[in-house]
Amino acid sequence: MMSYAFHFRDVFAAQDALLDGLLLTLQLTATTIALGFVIGLAVACLSVYGGLWARRVARGYVELIRNTPLLVQLFVVFFGLPSIGIKLDVIPVATIGLALNLGAYAAEILRAGIESIPRSQVEAGVALGLTRAQIFRHIVLVPAIRNVYPSLTSQFILLMLATSVASQIATPELFYAGSIIQSRTYRDFEVYLVIAVAYLALALLLRMLLGLAYRLLFRRS
Amino acid sequence: MIRDLSWIDPLYLLFALRWTVLLTLLALLGGAPIGLLVAALGRATKRPARLVSRGYIGLVQGVPLLAWLFLFFFGFPIFGIDVPAWLAATCAFSVYSGAFLGEIWLGALLSIPRTQWEASASIGMSYVEQLRHVIIPQALRIAIPPTVGFVMQLIKNTSLAAVIGFVELTREGQMTAAATLAQLSVYLMVGALYFALCYPLTTYSRYLEHKLHAAR
Numbered sequence: 001m002m003s004y005a006f007h008f009r010d011v012f013a014a015q016d017a018l019l020d021g022l023l024l025t026l027q028l029t030a031t032t033i034a035l036g037f038v039i040g041l042a043v044a045c046l047s048v049y050g051g052l053w054a055r056r057v058a059r060g061y062v063e064l065i066r067n068t069p070l071l072v073q074l075f076v077v078f079f080g081l082p083s084i085g086i087k088l089d090v091i092p093v094a095t096i097g098l099a100l101n102l103g104a105y106a107a108e109i110l111r112a113g114i115e116s117i118p119r120s121q122v123e124a125g126v127a128l129g130l131t132r133a134q135i136f137r138h139i140v141l142v143p144a145i146r147n148v149y150p151s152l153t154s155q156f157i158l159l160m161l162a163t164s165v166a167s168q169i170a171t172p173e174l175f176y177a178g179s180i181i182q183s184r185t186y187r188d189f190e191v192y193l194v195i196a197v198a199y200l201a202l203a204l205l206l207r208m209l210l211g212l213a214y215r216l217l218f219r220r221s
Numbered sequence: 222m223i224r225d226l227s228w229i230d231p232l233y234l235l236f237a238l239r240w241t242v243l244l245t246l247l248a249l250l251g252g253a254p255i256g257l258l259v260a261a262l263g264r265a266t267k268r269p270a271r272l273v274s275r276g277y278i279g280l281v282q283g284v285p286l287l288a289w290l291f292l293f294f295f296g297f298p299i300f301g302i303d304v305p306a307w308l309a310a311t312c313a314f315s316v317y318s319g320a321f322l323g324e325i326w327l328g329a330l331l332s333i334p335r336t337q338w339e340a341s342a343s344i345g346m347s348y349v350e351q352l353r354h355v356i357i358p359q360a361l362r363i364a365i366p367p368t369v370g371f372v373m374q375l376i377k378n379t380s381l382a383a384v385i386g387f388v389e390l391t392r393e394g395q396m397t398a399a400a401t402l403a404q405l406s407v408y409l410m411v412g413a414l415y416f417a418l419c420y421p422l423t424t425y426s427r428y429l430e431h432k433l434h435a436a437r
Contacts, residue, residue, distance in 0.1 A: 003301075004299040004300070063420065063423070064416070066419075066423065067373070067377075067415065067416045067419040067420045067423055068377065068412045068415045068416050068419070069377040069378065069380035069381075069391065069412075069415055070377070070380075071380045071381060071383070071391060072380060072391060072394075072408055072411050072412045072415060073412070075394075075398075075404065075408040075411075076405065076408045076409060076412060079404040079405040079408060080405050083405050157282075157283075161283075161284070161285040161286075162285070164285040164287045164288065165285075165287060165381070167287070168384060175285065175287060175288070188291070188294075188295035189292065189295040189296055189298075189299055192288055192291040192292050192295060193292065195288055196284045196285075196288040196289075196292060199283065199284050199285050199288060200280065200283040200284050203282075203283035203284075204283065
């Protein structure tokens with residue numbers, strides 16, 4: 001029988017901690033998406049245009065990341081960087097780990113996008129006398145991104161939710177804030193319910209923002 | 222007491238892998254019926270049924286898996302039921318995989334052209350016969366590669382069960398790392414084991430996808 005009294009007051013009393021966590025989650029999401037997109041684009045270009053070895057390195061990176069759990073990747077980066085003499089604060093470490101993770105998934109998506117552009121389009125560009133940079137930008141890159149935009153959107157939202165895993169290397173983001181409040185108030189279920197709702201709202205918000213970005217970016221095409 | 226990493230540790234990790242596999246299987250066992258229900262509701266004629274299906278997918282996929290794990294882990298005791306970590310993890314992963322499998326299977330069902338339904342109805346097939354002889358054989362071919370791909374995602378995500386104390390591969394790794402302080406070596410081994418488990422599935426999923434396209 002259910003005879004449990006819910007107490008949300010203790011949770012909301014810690015609103016400062018929640019807010020700090022939320023802000024760091026937003027920051028992690030934004031920096032990771034930016035970094036991960038750049039890594040993904042570079043790796044996708046390598047695997048499409050690169051020589052044999054560049055392609056192999058790109059494939060190796062993508063397979064390595066895609067076939068291991070994010071949690072283990074974060075542990076490897078967290079303990080691995082100091083062992084090669086790089087000592088960083090936990091936030092940059094989490095950003096690096098998350099960006100390396102997103103980079104591999106974004107690379108696969110962007111590669112599919114680039115490969116979806118028919119060769120005849122590029123040839124048409126050459127015939128029109130466009131430079132290689134112009135061809136890449138206007139004929140390959142922009143349409144490629146537009147073609148795979150829905151997949152990119154889902155991947156970015158998954159990434160935002162996955163930033164919660166960074167709490168396991170003590171990154172003080174939203175989920176970590178939750179576990180701190182839990183250990184202080186013992187209101188386990190209430191804390192995680194509030195956290196879950198916050199993530200749900202963030203996911204809806206991010207989907208809306210990315211939809212808006214699509215309309216702004218590809219308005220003319 | 223700190224001890225050195227020894228030859229037996231990789232073996233322990235290897236043995237812990239079976240709990241990862243077991244949890245994945247349990248999650249699929251729980252998730253498949255939910256997925257079927259979500260897919261069935263998603264293509265129902267009644268609008269509320271479709272909304273329930275979409276709502277379920279959106280809700281589950283909009284909350285981090287880590288939060289689902291904690292909600293189940295701390296949620297059962299509210300009803301006065303104390304559950305072991307493995308049961309809470311199984312519930313959370315079932316709910317989670319139900320949404321993803323449901324989305325995949327719904328997509329496969331919807332990708333079968335309406336004319337296939339109409340054609341099979343016009344030669345006098347019942348609803349069950351339509352499903353059995355016309356729709357499911359075609360939908361299955363579309364659904365299998367992404368389903369295999371999702372199983373691979375699920376294997377990786379079971380690592381999060383370590384956080385609520387379920388001893389699978391990652392948790393075993395954490396305990397070994399804590400005892401030996403050889404964290405990097407241990408987590409590299411853990412990663413290698415996940416890779417060994419997932420890579421064949423990735424390759425298989427890609428092969429199936431390739432075969433599917435070739436047959437078209």
